[in-house]
Amino acid sequence: MDPEAAPDPPVPRLRLLFAGTPAVALPSLQALLDSPHEVVAVLTRPDAPTGRGRSSQPSPVASLARELGIQTLTPPRPSDPAFLDQLRALAPDCAPVVAYGGLLPRAALDVPRLGWVNLHFSLLPAWRGAAPVQHAVLAGDDITGATTFVIEEGLDSGPVLGTLTEPVRPDDTSGALLERLAVAGAGLLRATVDGLAAGRLVPVPQPAEGVSHAPKLRPDDARVDWTAPAWRVSRLVRACTPAPGAWTQFRGQRLGVLPVRLVPTPNGVEATPAAAAGGGLAPGELAVTRGGVLVGTATHPVLLGDVRPPGKRQMAAGDWARGARLEAGERLG
Secondary structure, three states: OOOOOOOOOOOOOOEEEEEEOOHHHHHHHHHHHOOOOEEEEEEOOOOEEEOOOOEEEOOHHHHHHHHOOOOEEOOOOOOOHHHHHHHHHHOOOEEEEEOOOOOOOHHHHOOOOOOEEEEEOOOOOOOEOOOHHHHHHHHOOOEEEEEEEEOOOOOOOOOEEEEEEEEOOOOOOHHHHHHHHHHHHHHHHHHHHHHHHHOOOOOEOOOOOOOOEOOOOOHHHHEOOOOOOHHHHHHHHHHOOOOOOOEEEEOOEEEEEOOOEEOEOOOOOEOOHHHHHOOOOOOOEEEEEOOEEEEOOOOOOEEOOEEEOOOOOOEEHHHHHHHHOOOOOOEOO
């Protein structure tokens, strides 16, 4: 390092309005609270019924903001005139967003002079939409990442400010992958805000090629199709863990399915039904072996991991099978 070199000038301090709702937004909020900038308020979704008792609870972001004494805004819709008046009065320089969950109108987008900056958990323009991490796992992507971009009125289509990459591990659930992206993405979001404050960043339009969409996965999407290949079953279950939760039917009732394992052979290739179960298993057919509980698919069986019977806690598949007293030829599905 040149001792005569001038140090980098300090980053100008910005007034920030942070918008976010679920726990995945907390690392980003904390990173901005630890930055030189001032988080003047938090925008989050209204309190909502949660848990078995369905009692009204604040969002994770609201809970942290209130604990720290930060002004918390919870309009039913961000287009409400009262909220827009509050936003103008706050006069934020920039509004970082992580999984807020509400559609921002033009009247709100125009208020911060540096715009609303969204942290999205994909490498845009891939997987625009509400469930990018789930769709990356479902599609079998090897690499995903996070992107910061300037919000405009289109769906995740604004110009890009920064990116990072993250490998998708063979055993990743969407929950595990999202946890890593939330932590890494918090650093990206802070660096983006610093760059905007210093005037170092120029938004780059997204390419027209490579656009894909990631709509929210519904419970019906999470039903396991045992007539699919084993690799497809494994991806679906991992993509739907923890939410919306993969499931199947057994004896006419819903059975939750946690990540399954592909059955290996000594040479590392997935086993055939004959090698895995001493004979072929039809799609959905169950077999209890010394190695665990097998389920047939269109290709070769998979090993059940944990399951969640109706009205009961999560348990190992072997414990469930013993309690259910499986009969020969019984199937899931």
